[in-house]
Amino acid sequence: MxxxxxxxxxxxxxxxxxxxxxxxxxxxxxxxxxxxxxxxxxxxxxxxxxxxxxxxxxxxxxxxxxxxxxxxxxxxxxxxxxxxxxxxxxxxxxxxxxxxxxxxxxxxxxxxxxxxxxxxxxxxxxxxxxxxxxxxxxxxxxxxxxxxxxxxxxxxxxxxxxxxxxxxxxxxxxxxxxxxxxxxxxxxxxxxxxxxxxxxxxxxxxxxxxxxxxxEESGQQQTRRHRSLRGYYQHLFGIRGGGNLRNFTHFALKNCPPRYMPYYLLNGYARRLVGYFLH
CATH class of the missing domain: 3.90.550.10 (Spore Coat Polysaccharide Biosynthesis Protein SpsA; Chain A)
Incomplete structure (x- = not known):
């Protein structure tokens, strides 16, 4: 069933x-x-x-x-x-x-x-x-x-x-x-x-x-629609944050092949740090 x-x-x-x-x-x-x-x-x-x-x-x-x-x-x-x-x-x-x-x-x-x-x-x-x-x-x-x-x-x-x-x-x-x-x-x-x-x-x-x-109703879109320092913090560290750095790190460590890990992590961090203001 x-x-x-x-x-x-x-x-x-x-x-x-x-x-x-x-x-x-x-x-x-x-x-x-x-x-x-x-x-x-x-x-x-x-x-x-x-x-x-x-x-x-x-x-x-x-x-x-x-x-x-x-x-x-x-x-x-x-x-x-x-x-x-x-x-x-x-x-x-x-x-x-x-x-x-x-x-x-x-x-x-x-x-x-x-x-x-x-x-x-x-x-x-x-x-x-x-x-x-x-x-x-x-x-x-x-x-x-x-x-x-x-x-x-x-x-x-x-x-x-x-x-x-x-x-x-x-x-x-x-x-x-x-x-x-x-x-x-x-x-x-x-x-x-x-x-x-x-x-x-x-x-x-x-x-x-x-x-x-x-x-347009997703949590990520709504956070970015009203940009603020508080929103930026939530984006990077909040449980509902689409750019949550801790979540991304866990995902990368579990899924990315080890030989690509350093670049994948650095590139991913950079995208999340600046992406909030670009989209």
Whole structure:
């Protein structure tokens, strides 16, 4: 059985829209677990009143993304889940999303799968996976190289985001859960999928399954939109900071090949120190 795990903290309207889109799926062979990490905007009551089919795991506000996802996965495993799919609440999925993910999951049962990401406002593709060159700390973005005629099926990538990530049970049995101790919020998804690939599990972006997101509403974008010294500090050191230096260091030490480590770290630090002001 496929279990969808959705960590949430406030943003009730996004959660409602996401869950309503899941109700429209052509393939009903899944169950949903929402991890509500202490929302204060009425999310808990909405889930009770409007989504009785959804199982809710409650946190106290200290879980953040990684521990929230892990809590949902643990609950799903108790129920006998054979596949897990992590999904952010600020995501909309078309009716065939689960069907298209399971189609390829059945064909490649050991693979970790992501989805092609569209901008909810424009419908245009904005992320379709990447392949990292560890030596130069650069990425080859698939959307920039794939012509329209090849934007279908599976394409191998280095890692994947967690906002539409299908994980077979065999991966969890092999490498465990997400690293909530060292990567409590950002980069835990990239770290996990990169680690799965290093352990021999293929990692693909599934171009036949699409989801829509709101890129301007991400925490990183909002922090950069209102630049300040406090925001800069949060960017570099806060748990939700997209440029968190400690998180980047942990990710690099776990995933970058040792021979490329010195340059990868120095280049990554420089990008984070100045990137806040450039984007």
């Amino acid at each position: 496929l279990y969808l795990v959705i960590p949430v903290f406030n943003r009730r309207a996004y959660t409602r829209a996401c869950l309503l889109s899941l109700r429209e799926q052509t393939c009903p062979e899944f169950r949903v677990i929402v991890v509500d990490d202490g929302s204060t905007d009425g999310t808990a009551q909405m889930l009770t009143d409007e989504f009785g089919e959804v199982e809710v795991v409650t946190g106290d506000g200290s879980l953040f993304w990684t521990a929230g996802v892990n809590a949902g996965i643990r609950r799903a495993l108790v129920h006998g889940a054979t596949r897990l799919l992590t999904l952010n609440n600020d995501v909309l999925v078309p009716p065939d999303f689960v069907e298209k993910m399971l189609l390829w999951a059945n064909r490649r049962p050991e693979a970790v799968l992501g989805a092609l990401e569209l901008d909810a406002a424009t419908g245009q593709p904005i992320y379709g996976g990447e392949r990292v060159n560890w030596r130069t700390n650069t990425s080859q973005y698939l959307l920039e190289e794939l012509p329209q005629t090849r934007r279908h099926g599976l394409h191998p990538v280095t890692y994947l985001p967690g906002r539409g990530l299908l994980i077979p049970l065999s991966v969890i049995e092999s490498i465990g859960l997400f690293d909530e101790q060292r990567l409590p919020h950002y980069m835990a998804d990239y770290d996990y999928t990169s680690g799965a690939r290093q352990h021999g599990f293929p990692v693909y972006c599934n171009y036949d399954a699409v989801l829509s997101t709101y890129p």
